[in-house]
Amino acid sequence: MSRTIIEGGHIATVDATGTEYDGGHVVIDDGVISAVGAGRASADERAGAEIVDATGCLVTPGLVNTHHHLYQWLTRGYAQDAILFDWLTSLYPLWSRIDAGLTGVGAAGAMAVLARSGCTTVGDHHYIFPQGSGDIVGAIVESATRVGVRLHATRGSMDLGASKGGLPPDFAVETTAAALAASQEAVERYHDASFDSMVRVAIAPCSPFSVTADLLREAAVLARSLDVRLHTHASETVEEDAYCAERFGMTPTDYLESLGWLGDDVWMAHCVHLDEPAIARYAATGTGVAHCPSSNGRLAAGIAPVRAMLDAGVPVGLGVDGAASNESGQLGIEVREAVLMNRLRTGADSFSVRDGLRIATMGGARVLGRQDEIGSLEVGKLADVAVWQVDRVEHAGILDPVAALGLGAMPPLKRLFVGGNVVVEDATLATTDEGAIAREVAAASRELAERL
Numbered sequence: 001m002s003r004t005i006i007e008g009g010h011i012a013t014v015d016a017t018g019t020e021y022d023g024g025h026v027v028i029d030d031g032v033i034s035a036v037g038a039g040r041a042s043a044d045e046r047a048g049a050e051i052v053d054a055t056g057c058l059v060t061p062g063l064v065n066t067h068h069h070l071y072q073w074l075t076r077g078y079a080q081d082a083i084l085f086d087w088l089t090s091l092y093p094l095w096s097r098i099d100a101g102l103t104g105v106g107a108a109g110a111m112a113v114l115a116r117s118g119c120t121t122v123g124d125h126h127y128i129f130p131q132g133s134g135d136i137v138g139a140i141v142e143s144a145t146r147v148g149v150r151l152h153a154t155r156g157s158m159d160l161g162a163s164k165g166g167l168p169p170d171f172a173v174e175t176t177a178a179a180l181a182a183s184q185e186a187v188e189r190y191h192d193a194s195f196d197s198m199v200r201v202a203i204a205p206c207s208p209f210s211v212t213a214d215l216l217r218e219a220a221v222l223a224r225s226l227d228v229r230l231h232t233h234a235s236e237t238v239e240e241d242a243y244c245a246e247r248f249g250m251t252p253t254d255y256l257e258s259l260g261w262l263g264d265d266v267w268m269a270h271c272v273h274l275d276e277p278a279i280a281r282y283a284a285t286g287t288g289v290a291h292c293p294s295s296n297g298r299l300a301a302g303i304a305p306v307r308a309m310l311d312a313g314v315p316v317g318l319g320v321d322g323a324a325s326n327e328s329g330q331l332g333i334e335v336r337e338a339v340l341m342n343r344l345r346t347g348a349d350s351f352s353v354r355d356g357l358r359i360a361t362m363g364g365a366r367v368l369g370r371q372d373e374i375g376s377l378e379v380g381k382l383a384d385v386a387v388w389q390v391d392r393v394e395h396a397g398i399l400d401p402v403a404a405l406g407l408g409a410m411p412p413l414k415r416l417f418v419g420g421n422v423v424v425e426d427a428t429l430a431t432t433d434e435g436a437i438a439r440e441v442a443a444a445s446r447e448l449a450e451r452l
Helices: 072-074 084-095 100-116 135-149 174-189 213-228 238-248 252-258 276-285 291-300 305-313 331-346 353-367 401-406 436-452
Strands: 003-012 020-029 030-039 050-053 058-061 064-065 120-124 150-157 199-205 230-234 266-270 288-291 316-318 386-390 413-418 421-425
Touching: 003 386, 003 401, 058 238, 058 316, 058 353, 058 401, 064 331, 064 353, 072 084, 072 120, 072 135, 072 150, 072 436, 084 238, 100 120, 100 135, 100 266, 100 413, 100 421, 120 135, 120 291, 120 353, 135 150, 135 174, 135 199, 135 421, 174 199, 174 213, 199 213, 213 230, 230 252, 230 353, 252 276, 288 305, 288 353, 291 331, 305 316, 305 353, 305 413, 316 331, 316 353, 331 353, 331 401, 353 401, 386 401
Parallel strands: 003 050, 003 058, 064 120, 120 150, 150 199, 199 230, 230 266, 266 288, 288 316
Antiparallel strands: 003 020, 020 030, 058 386, 386 413, 413 421
């Protein structure tokens, strides 16, 4: 048996009652948490174990990213002052030149930065598949293996081009039949439903303004026949609301529900403009939400009503969103952004640092349907653990370690474990060469720009 003990730090378990231990310990046996408690581990537990001294550290569950577009790591810094629809139309021509090779490089860069910011589970929404571009989903899976993080890949799609009233250009979309067939193939090839799975696959038509009703309806039927989850964008901007009202005579929520797209196997990205009836429908059906505060600010989409969603019982997780609309790509930063943004919307006492940590961990696990496996530090769960150094000059004197993460600068990681394996050590990737990834990303970004 392989045993690791993390002890001496402030343990924030994020269990149902928010249990914390100042100077506690976490015991990991063969990739699974076997003990959590106050003080040092017992002499019997310590015998033969690797001891990680977490003195001066905050120990939390690994963070869960519920929404990203990893390929966009290659297109950061474009359309810097645009709202969503203008930003998309300016970038579609560039994105339509990607292939599996470039996507794999971009995904490795994005996931390296996610891991270095405390993220152990990455949810990716990939929806552009140019003809002849190769096995893009496979390239993303390979990059997740290289970095060492868990991946919730989605096989996205677009089949509503501009000539039929959609937003993307015609050359960037697939046929409905091709999208459904490729989605099924991706699930059958890569989805692993096991308890300690490193790769799961969901089906994810892109958005109401880039996908036909037929694709949305049939994708929901297909996903449920394959027992996988569903994901799309919803209620991100006022322009999307206006599009749905004009084209369908409905709100985005009513439209998606009419096509079978509310349920406890569904999560939506953004949901900035949900009204009270929509929040009630999400809560009643168990539909999850990926909250992406920095991206929503970058694109001036607004501030999502997260407090109202949580109070209603909606599962809410945290997301970075595509790096082309959140150039930092760091999930740890989003904990602070969520706290600040939601206080702007509903008041200084409406959203605590522990609320921010919870949506970044257990909330994300619920959204991805993995609440029994990850998201909290509890016996029997997978050992996805972040050990944050909070005793250096940036945080020294902040007496509440959770506030150091939720209000201060993002702390460096002393360790990041995924299934008990060390992925980050002393703020540096332990699984692969960061410098090599950086050089690959720089070259791939130049190549993609030259293709346009």
